[in-house]
Amino acid sequence: MICKGKVWKFGDNIDTDAIIPARYLTTSDPQALATHCMEDADPDFVARMKAGDIILGGENFGCGSSREHAPISIKAAGVSCVIAKSFARIFYRNSFNMGLPIFESQELFDAIQDGEEIEVDSTAGTITLTSSNKVFKINSIPPFMEELIADGGLMKHIAGKRGKNEKR
Amino acid sequence: MGNTITEKILMAHTGLKKITPGQLINAKVDIALGNDITAPIAVKEFDKAGGKKVFNKNKIALVLDHFTPNKDINSAQQCKAVREFARKHKITHFYEGGNVGVEHALLPEKGIVLPGDLVIGADSHTCTYGALGAFATGVGSTDLAAAMLTGELWLKVPPSIKFIIYGKLPKWVSGKDLILNIIGRIGVDGALYQAMEFTGETIRKLPMADRFSMANMAIEAGAKNGIFAPDTITREYVKTRAKRDYKFYASDEDASYTDIIEINAAKLEPQVAFPHLPSNTKGISKAGKVKIDQSLIGSCTNGRIEDLRIAAKILKNRKAASHVRLIVVPATPDIYRQAMKEGLLEIFMKADAVISPPSCGACLGGHLGILAEGERAVATTNRNFVGRMGHTKSEVYLASPAVAAASAVLGRIASPAEL
Numbered sequence: 001m002i003c004k005g006k007v008w009k010f011g012d013n014i015d016t017d018a019i020i021p022a023r024y025l026t027t028s029d030p031q032a033l034a035t036h037c038m039e040d041a042d043p044d045f046v047a048r049m050k051a052g053d054i055i056l057g058g059e060n061f062g063c064g065s066s067r068e069h070a071p072i073s074i075k076a077a078g079v080s081c082v083i084a085k086s087f088a089r090i091f092y093r094n095s096f097n098m099g100l101p102i103f104e105s106q107e108l109f110d111a112i113q114d115g116e117e118i119e120v121d122s123t124a125g126t127i128t129l130t131s132s133n134k135v136f137k138i139n140s141i142p143p144f145m146e147e148l149i150a151d152g153g154l155m156k157h158i159a160g161k162r163g164k165n166e167k168r
Numbered sequence: 169m170g171n172t173i174t175e176k177i178l179m180a181h182t183g184l185k186k187i188t189p190g191q192l193i194n195a196k197v198d199i200a201l202g203n204d205i206t207a208p209i210a211v212k213e214f215d216k217a218g219g220k221k222v223f224n225k226n227k228i229a230l231v232l233d234h235f236t237p238n239k240d241i242n243s244a245q246q247c248k249a250v251r252e253f254a255r256k257h258k259i260t261h262f263y264e265g266g267n268v269g270v271e272h273a274l275l276p277e278k279g280i281v282l283p284g285d286l287v288i289g290a291d292s293h294t295c296t297y298g299a300l301g302a303f304a305t306g307v308g309s310t311d312l313a314a315a316m317l318t319g320e321l322w323l324k325v326p327p328s329i330k331f332i333i334y335g336k337l338p339k340w341v342s343g344k345d346l347i348l349n350i351i352g353r354i355g356v357d358g359a360l361y362q363a364m365e366f367t368g369e370t371i372r373k374l375p376m377a378d379r380f381s382m383a384n385m386a387i388e389a390g391a392k393n394g395i396f397a398p399d400t401i402t403r404e405y406v407k408t409r410a411k412r413d414y415k416f417y418a419s420d421e422d423a424s425y426t427d428i429i430e431i432n433a434a435k436l437e438p439q440v441a442f443p444h445l446p447s448n449t450k451g452i453s454k455a456g457k458v459k460i461d462q463s464l465i466g467s468c469t470n471g472r473i474e475d476l477r478i479a480a481k482i483l484k485n486r487k488a489a490s491h492v493r494l495i496v497v498p499a500t501p502d503i504y505r506q507a508m509k510e511g512l513l514e515i516f517m518k519a520d521a522v523i524s525p526p527s528c529g530a531c532l533g534g535h536l537g538i539l540a541e542g543e544r545a546v547a548t549t550n551r552n553f554v555g556r557m558g559h560t561k562s563e564v565y566l567a568s569p570a571v572a573a574a575s576a577v578l579g580r581i582a583s584p585a586e587l
């Protein structure tokens with residue numbers, strides 16, 4: 001998978017209340033959630049970002065609540081992937097489960113300015129800075145997680161397995 | 169090499185003879201929990217995957233506690249979707265209306281979660297049940313959908329950090345202060361992906377209410393779960409509530425830990441977490457003069473009867489300062505009733521408190537106590553992120569019920585010792 005876009009840089013400990021504030025959780029409609037994506041971290045984010053853009057976080061991105069509304073709003077806003085130094089664990093599993101590509105990179109954060117363009121190649125495990133062709137590695141993920149992504153998320157993965165079992 | 173309590177419970181739910189930290193496992197789930205924010209998505213996913221039947225109608229808990237009593241039309245629709253699912257699948261543990269309480273206070277109180285269980289909940293504070301000696305962790309809505317369908321879930325076995333707490337807790341210092349202090353020491357990602365195991369002589373004497381509020385906030389250090397080895401205090405709590413078998417697990421002497429942290433509880437004073445992170449903690453003597461507009465006593469962290477008793481002790485024959493809105497939220501209907509019987513509600517009303525129905529309400533900035541721009545609240549809740557209780561320019565200070573009550577009276581963040 002290739003994600004190419006402009007980087008929106010955020011800091012450490014971007015919590016789920018910053019990604020999608022609780023006051024908007026009275027709905028689970030992806031498009032409605034998308035209009036408030038990152039609102040409490042950067043109120044202009046949705047208005048200024050373009051489809052395909054990339055969110056870059058520091059340590060512990062997505063900490064706080066278990067709300068899947070967070071990755072849902074990011075995906076529905078058109079963000080192609082999220083990269084961070086590290087992710088909070090529920091956000092991490094939610095993203096895989098619902099099919100939002102996320103990648104860990106320790107080095108990228110300090111080597112890049114807000115607004116620069118990058119290309120992520122998940123198969124090659126690399127991130128390339130468009131301006132300088134500088135290449136960074138992304139942390140590899142366990143085979144099971146790769147399977148989840150290939151199947152299009154947890155429910156499709158399960159449905160596939162159940163289907164196979166029933167046919168047996 | 170022995171195993172930790174967390175590893176043992178996980179192992180018992182997999183059929184594997186050996187597991188090691190970092191391993192991905194498929195585990196059987198004893199209870200799967202959802203609420204009115206997370207269950208609607210789970211229900212949709214369940215249906216979308218062609219789910220016809222839940223794996224076990226007695227092992228699912230659906231609790232409509234966040235935006236209830238229904239805050240607006242949208243939240244009413246969300247609740248309706250969950251209610252219809254609960255009825256269709258004849259879910260045994262479905263709570264709403266006059267039966268509902270804040271989920272993490274309600275499930276232990278009703279004996280729905282028990283020692284030795286593996287509990288997953290689409291709510292980050294599901295880790296609360298670790299206080300009972302269960303493995304309990306927060307997951308997302310898709311996870312909940314998967315668990316409701318199959319009764320299983322993929323998990324990564326966490327390594328454990330051991331916290332050994334010793335020394336007698338000083339007056340007005342509670343489990344809440346202990347956990348705030350710990351998060352202050354290790355940071356909001358200090359236990360990322362790990363289990364926090366609490367032991368030591370102080371813990372062995374710690375009442376269940378304090379254990380619940382400590383396990384509750386394990387997620388605030390990024391942990392997967394918080395856990396206490398069950399003992400006689402646990403047994404006392406569960407024996408009248410349990411309607412099925414449960415099992416006590418304990419860590420082996422030679423179990424391995426990534427870190428062992430010792431804390432002398434006798435040296436602690438009441439703690440306050442300043443905005444905007446739960447790790448931004450200070451001892452109350454270093455809090456300075458922080459004027460407040462609201463004091464909130466409640467939530468899954470500190471809305472239990474023991475918490476209300478402490479608050480009432482301080483508020484008796486006193487009033488909240490005239491510029492402070494004091495809100496008390498008994499976490500469950502049983503706690504509400506008990507507080508009524510003991511005359512606590514009378515004390516709160518005389519102190520000019522608003523008594524809220526059991527609800528998550530203000531804790532997540534949902535309703536029933538939202539903060540305006542520039543306002544400050546002291547709260548017995550667990551998160552003080554930007555905008556957590558309202559306006560992005562409002563502030564939340566986390567503390568114990570004792571500090572929240574004393575602060576309400578003095579109109580600024582204060583120790584009960586000042587009264």
Ligand code: SF4
Nearest residue numbers: 270467468528531532
């Ligand atoms: S009381 Fe607060 S922290 Fe607890 S479940 Fe409700 S919203 Fe979440």
